[in-house]
Amino acid sequence: MAGSSPSFGATTFGGQKNGSRAAAYAPTTDAEAGVSGQAGKLMSISAMPAFKSKTFEELRFEDYQAGDKGLFDVLM
Numbered sequence: 001m002a003g004s005s006p007s008f009g010a011t012t013f014g015g016q017k018n019g020s021r022a023a024a025y026a027p028t029t030d031a032e033a034g035v036s037g038q039a040g041k042l043m044s045i046s047a048m049p050a051f052k053s054k055t056f057e058e059l060r061f062e063d064y065q066a067g068d069k070g071l072f073d074v075l076m
Contacts, residue, residue, distance in 0.1 A: 018062040027041040028042040
């Protein structure tokens with residue numbers, strides 16, 4: 001039926017939040033990234049387990065689709 005399905009790129013699966021606000025940011029530890037036997041920390045949001053299947057470009061696109069253009073909008 002026309003008009004009843006979500007637009008391209010939009011998802012309604014499970015009512016999940018999309019974009020970078022779906023989970024709070026936290027550095028991801030990685031044993032291979034460290035030196036001298038200590039675990040290293042990956043600082044990229046796309047390294048987080050919640051976002052491991054998405055690139056930062058995909059997260060940004062989802063943020064824009066939701067009307068979230070970053071902290072600047074909050075401060076204005």
